[in-house]
Amino acid sequence: xxxxxxxxxxxxxxxxxxxxxxYMLGTMAGGAADCQFWHxxxxxxxxxxELANKRRISVSGASKLLANMLYxxxxxxxxxxxxxxxxxxxxxxxxxxxxxxxxxxxDRFSVGSGSPYAYGVLDSGYKFDMSVEEAxxxxxxxxxxxxxxxxxxxxxxxxxxxxxxxxxxxxxxxVGELHYHYYPVPPAIxxxxxxxxxxx
Amino acid sequence: xxxxxxxxxAVVAMVGKNCFAIASDRRLGVxxxxxxxxxxxxxxxxxxxxxALSGLATDVQTLYQRLxxxxxxxxxxxxxxxxxxxxxxxxxxxxxxxxxxxYLCQPVIAGLGEDDKPxxxxxxxxxxxxxxxxxxxxxxASESLYGACEAMYKPDMEAEELFETISQALLSSVDRDCLxxxxxxxxxxxxxxxxxxxxxxxMD
Numbered sequence: 001x002x003x004x005x006x007x008x009x010x011x012x013x014x015x016x017x018x019x020x021x022x023y024m025l026g027t028m029a030g031g032a033a034d035c036q037f038w039h040x041x042x043x044x045x046x047x048x049x050e051l052a053n054k055r056r057i058s059v060s061g062a063s064k065l066l067a068n069m070l071y072x073x074x075x076x077x078x079x080x081x082x083x084x085x086x087x088x089x090x091x092x093x094x095x096x097x098x099x100x101x102x103x104x105x106x107d108r109f110s111v112g113s114g115s116p117y118a119y120g121v122l123d124s125g126y127k128f129d130m131s132v133e134e135a136x137x138x139x140x141x142x143x144x145x146x147x148x149x150x151x152x153x154x155x156x157x158x159x160x161x162x163x164x165x166x167x168x169x170x171x172x173x174x175v176g177e178l179h180y181h182y183y184p185v186p187p188a189i190x191x192x193x194x195x196x197x198x199x200x
Numbered sequence: 201x202x203x204x205x206x207x208x209x210a211v212v213a214m215v216g217k218n219c220f221a222i223a224s225d226r227r228l229g230v231x232x233x234x235x236x237x238x239x240x241x242x243x244x245x246x247x248x249x250x251x252a253l254s255g256l257a258t259d260v261q262t263l264y265q266r267l268x269x270x271x272x273x274x275x276x277x278x279x280x281x282x283x284x285x286x287x288x289x290x291x292x293x294x295x296x297x298x299x300x301x302x303y304l305c306q307p308v309i310a311g312l313g314e315d316d317k318p319x320x321x322x323x324x325x326x327x328x329x330x331x332x333x334x335x336x337x338x339x340x341a342s343e344s345l346y347g348a349c350e351a352m353y354k355p356d357m358e359a360e361e362l363f364e365t366i367s368q369a370l371l372s373s374v375d376r377d378c379l380x381x382x383x384x385x386x387x388x389x390x391x392x393x394x395x396x397x398x399x400x401x402x403m404d
Contacts, residue, residue, distance in 0.1 A: 008376065008377070009375070009376045009377065009378060012375075113232055147403075147404035148234065148403055148404060149233060149234050150232055150233065150234070151208070151229055151231075151232040151233070151234060151378040151379055152232050152378055153404065154402070154404030155404065175402075175403075175404045176401075176402035176403065176404060179402075179403040179404070180400070185400065
């Protein structure tokens with residue numbers, strides 16, 4: 001995860017998946033401060049809803065709260081590109097919300113400067129009825145490919161799973177190591193010849 | 201649009217005991233998008249003089265071609281290779297010829313002179329030569345490189361130790377710059393041999 005102040009790399013270990021509550025996650029793209037603040041603010045509003053209504057808020061409701069809040073700040077320079085993922089009575093929910101107040105429901109999204117590269121891998125491998133392992137590997141690969149091509153993406157690829165009992169973190173792999181895991185450097189010719197000679 | 205940051209680059213040269221090392225990153229990008237991870241920034245002029253160019257990639261390639269041409273002409277006329285100091289002056293003159301429409305690159309020149317004494321220098325895009333006794337840096341990651349080299353450099357290092365030092369300085373600096381990295385390319389040159397190595401770096 002890169003955090004950039006202009007073109008300088010401030011950190012490789014920023015948490016870009018924000019835990020709103022135990023069954024809802026938000027992703028961070030755009031301005032870090034904006035995303036962190038408004039996600040925490042959303043968490044507060046969700047908790048107030050639970051206390052007022054004696055039941056958990058739906059993903060649809062939570063994403064609408066965030067979208068409406070961001071819409072009221074439209075034109076003031078907030079930079080937020082986020083996805084709200086959660087589980088409620090109607091099942092799993094995924095919404096894309098941005099600083100213009102846009103809100104979209106969907107099965108898959110990719111957000112941020114590296115998103116075109118991630119979409120390429122994501123769209124070609126996605127099936128609605130994938131297993132959790134297949135989906136998490138697809139997500140990891142999509143993020144890895146985005147970090148390879150996009151200068152402003154990199155660091156750690158975190159994968160979370162959101163289920164009926166809430167979210168769990170599945171993996172957090174350094175993309176530098178993922179590269180050599182997916183594309184190992186073949187041993188040089190000289191080394192191969194020496195191995196063969198030793199085997200004889 | 202910052203033209204020196206359009207393609208991204210990182211170049212460093214260091215002096216050792218009767219040897220020198222010159223290293224660069226391998227990324228070619230168009231602003232944030234990475235296009236290639238095997239771009240050649242370091243070029244050999246002859247066995248004892250190397251030049252690495254940072255900055256706009258098209259000018260890196262064109263300037264290299266013009267310099268090779270001028271050196272070949274020199275070889276035909278003088279029947280010998282150019283000394284590194286002479287080559288540096290040639291580069292400086294060629295860059296200043298385009299004073300009001302410059303080549304958008306910053307060269308780093310490294311070579312072994314008379315008595316195998318290592319020579320390094322860098323230049324800005326209009327030919328201002330800057331000689332150094334220890335190390336020179338250039339490119340979008342230059343500030344990080346200055347810090348890393350200053351901390352890691354020791355005088356009179358042998359070839360192997362020099363290779364380790366320059367590699368670590370390069371890799372740690374490009375990891376702080378979005379526009380350079382994606383591997384490293386290092387040449388360590390002693391009076392008897394030229395060792396070329398590719399570094400495995402972070403590919404993000």
